[in-house]
Amino acid sequence: MPHPVPAASAPLLEPAIELRRDEGRPLAVQLADALRRAAALGQLRGGDRLPSTRALARHLAVSRTVTAAAYEQLHAEGWIVGRHGSGTYVTTTPPGAPAAQPESAPGGGGGAPAGTIRLVPGSPWVSGIDRAAWRRAWRAAADRDPDEFRSPAGVEQYREAVVEHLLRHRGMAAGGPHPGTVLATGGTTAALAELAASALGPGATVAVEEPGYQRAVQTLLAAGVTVVPAPVDHAGIVVRDVPAGVRAVYCSPAHQYPLGGRLPAERRVALVERARAEGWLIVEDDYDGELRYDVAPLPVLASMAPDVVVHLGTTSKILTPTLGVGWLLGPERVVSRVLEHRERTSTGPAPAGQRVLVEYARNGDLGRHLRRLRRELSQRRGLVVSRLAESGVEVFGDEAGAHVVLPLPSAAAEQRVVARAAAHGIVLDGLRRHHHGPHRWTGIALGYASCSRGDLERSTALVARWCGEEVSGGGPASR
Amino acid sequence: MPHPVPAASAPLLEPAIELRRDEGRPLAVQLADALRRAAALGQLRGGDRLPSTRALARHLAVSRTVTAAAYEQLHAEGWIVGRHGSGTYVTTTPPGAPAAQPESAPGGGGGAPAGTIRLVPGSPWVSGIDRAAWRRAWRAAADRDPDEFRSPAGVEQYREAVVEHLLRHRGMAAGGPHPGTVLATGGTTAALAELAASALGPGATVAVEEPGYQRAVQTLLAAGVTVVPAPVDHAGIVVRDVPAGVRAVYCSPAHQYPLGGRLPAERRVALVERARAEGWLIVEDDYDGELRYDVAPLPVLASMAPDVVVHLGTTSKILTPTLGVGWLLGPERVVSRVLEHRERTSTGPAPAGQRVLVEYARNGDLGRHLRRLRRELSQRRGLVVSRLAESGVEVFGDEAGAHVVLPLPSAAAEQRVVARAAAHGIVLDGLRRHHHGPHRWTGIALGYASCSRGDLERSTALVARWCGEEVSGGGPASR
Secondary structure (H helix, E strand, C coil): CEEECCCCCCCCCCCEEECCCCCCCCHHHHHHHHHHHHHHCCCCCCCCEECCHHHHHHHHCCCHHHHHHHHHHHHHHCCEEEECCCEEEECCCCCCCCCCCCCCCCCCCCCCCCCCEECCCCCCCHHHCCHHHHHHHHHHHHCCCCCCCCCCCCCHHHHHHHHHHHHHHCCCCCCCCCHHHEEEECCHHHHHHHHHHHHHCCCCEEEEEECCCHHHHHHHHHCCCEEEEEEEECCEECHHHCCCCCCEEEECCCCCCCCCCCCCHHHHHHHHHHHHHHCCEEEEECCCCCCECCCCCCCCHHHHCCCCEEEEEECCCCCCCCCCCEEEECCHHHHHHHHHHHHHHCCCCCHHHHHHHHHHHHCCHHHHHHHHHHHHHHHHHHHHHHHHHHCCCCCECCCECCEEEEECCCHHHHHHHHHHHHHCCEECCEHHHHCCCCCCCCEEEEECCCCCHHHHHHHHHHHHHHHHHHHCCCCHHHC | CEEECCCCCCCCCCCEEECCCCCCCCHHHHHHHHHHHHHHCCCCCCCCEECCHHHHHHHHCCCHHHHHHHHHHHHHCCCEEEECCCEEEECCCCCCCCCCCCCCCCCCCCCCCCCCEECCCCCCCHHHCCHHHHHHHHHHHHCCCCCCCCCCCCCHHHHHHHHHHHHHHCCCCCCCCCHHHEEEECCHHHHHHHHHHHHHCCCCEEEEEECCCHHHHHHHHHCCCEEEEEEEECCEECHHHCCCCCCEEEECCCCCCCCCCCCCHHHHHHHHHHHHHHCCEEEEECCCCCCECCCCCCCCHHHHCCCCEEEEEECCCCCCCCCCCEEEECCHHHHHHHHHHHHHHCCCCCHHHHHHHHHHHHCCHHHHHHHHHHHHHHHHHHHHHHHHHHCCCCCECCCECCEEEEECCCHHHHHHHHHHHHHCCEECCEHHHHCCCCCCCCEEEEECCCCCHHHHHHHHHHHHHHHHHHHCCCCHHHC
16 A cells, blocks of 8 residues: 655655555565655655654554654665754755755754755855845836737847846857847756757757766756767866767856866867867856856857857856746857747746846846855855865866865765765765766765855865865775 | 848847849849748747838848838738838738737727737737736735745645645545645646656657647657647547557647537546556646636546546636746656656746746635636627627637637638738638648637737627638638
């Protein structure tokens, strides 16, 4: 008889859990298995709160001894953390699963933080958003009437705001984009899914940086696109190693995800030359290109080669995923394919979030937020880098963005650091997760934007120590 | 040398138009060809305003004689309408292209309306939305903070609002849905695209009603799914004629789109039995199931067979596409596949529109709007039906929804009525557009929700006369 597990506060999904008294295996073992499986499937994600042993026991009609024993086992394995009174949380983030919202802000001082601290990349600094400006934007958007029609290209003023944003913050020179070549999107992977369904098409082959953005890989695979690896090094994609015969290359030249390199000018030229010679499209994922702390950002690839580059941007990293808006900028033939696809299928981004962004940008709040964000993240990065340097760990990656990479000498070392962190309620993101094929680069991709500054300081001190032990050859035996 | 055509007010896209002085064909002929091609490709849509002959001539660096001659030719062919001072509009809606927003509200009395009146299905009655309630909802949503994370299932309160809506307006009995089985979506075709990329998968075969919703067909095709026809009659899908070997059947049992039948109980049972026996999923598109004017709506198929039915709903038809929100309700195995897909790819609907709908529903405004909408559309339907009856045209379709079907004796008759309407600035939607394969059902699918009541009365009188002439065998020769 199947029993769904009731998730505590906001059940994303109820994994179907079957416990059979006649199966021979103890119920606690069956339950632990089922929960492990749910985590591996992404049905339970790092940061999710589990029901209490009492509530789960009642729901499954088993004794509380069963649920307590299962939780104890999972706790010992590092899958869950928690303590009396503050709930039990899943620590792992299975490969490809998204960053989850922390269910509780971890509290006060002391060495061992209560609850979970997530140091994974991809979450923005929403606590820094000026709430008054946010409300102002929504209230201004309230005065616009509902439309009877969703324009396939997006809200006109939104597209103008994007052009302005690209001019100011991404070095798009005059003669650069105009609203006619800019489409609103639902974000980076939403745009990639549309490209896959239109300009690329099922059956195409696309090279993606390896390691790289696995949600892009999964988006392409789900669309029936064949994905091949394009190797990267510290400076970004290795152009000569991109396989021949692809239809497109997906890359992040401003700030390679996850390793953090900025593609140097000669590689940019080489990439564009190969694209032109071999008929590729270059999909430029500029997920956090606005965020650089040392020198001015390099111009985007799309301004160097507007004939072959499709540029994707998003507000999810610089503001919040709540609005669900991004942009696509590309050659007319690609833009028109995406538009045709939207018109044929009646899909495309909703105006609601675009309207709010228009208002947020109109009165300068977006610019102000970006300036504060750069200052905050630059300081956080300095904090993380110096803490790690004290432990003898030199990070990868340019002075940019919202994450750094902590190299570790082996996959085993990576796994150990992730497990030690999990046992302390710290969710880390090993580089294994960022590979589609074999695990070549080992280390931690540490995101520093979303937790509180205090939590960042405390948890980074621990992570630095664990990484330092691995780097100096100590490993967990010497702790 | 290629010259893009500048669209007048809101260029969705600039069709690349090449005029070559050395080509031998007159420039006016080349230009007319290019504009016809752009319309056929959906780059120009019915209702789009064209630039003035003067502006276009300047832009293309040709004489105004050239552009005027091209427009004259297209006008004679019925592709464009317009008169001095109020602009020139595209009349056609190519197959699969979306309903466009009218660029100008057609003005005062007289027989020949100025501008364009769109009587195509699919656009909602946004002019009936209470603007104060709309603003109230947005302002309430303004008070919610931005999230650092977009929940893959959707905003919790939104999913609760959907459950409530389904209980009240779609006959979902107690023991029906709960938020754990409801996902927020970006609308019907967005949800279908997600199903195609997850639970169905590229390479699957799906049967779609024929005639049916061509944007669903196009969505499936773009996802690499093979589409086969499932014939329909006046009562909806003909269950015994659904081809064997499909993975899913896409249908609209509450109000077949476009013919308007309501699937009778015995066919519902037969459909579910075949689905269970042959392992199909049934995708129930309930695009306007809330709108019935005679009897209470039949319960949705999903409450009869929650094990095999995926139910899709949307706010685009009952409210506005501005929010871009809908819902998916289905068996746990399907819901979890869609969630896994969202988590793997970081896609899914943005919270912004969901937040507004939560507030709009919370204080009863959604229910009030639905009651007013039913009253208004029921009256409009009565008006259209009686006007047509006076001309001897008996419509297809139940007393429901926002469109009726006017049967015509042949494809030629359908084409003639569409062309005559176009010449009067009335955009009609022939049933040809709703076929994926051969054109079997002939007539007009007339949408009565979006134009003004005055325009509806005036234009319906004309359409009724033209259809009456075709039905009585008169045809255009006798006019």
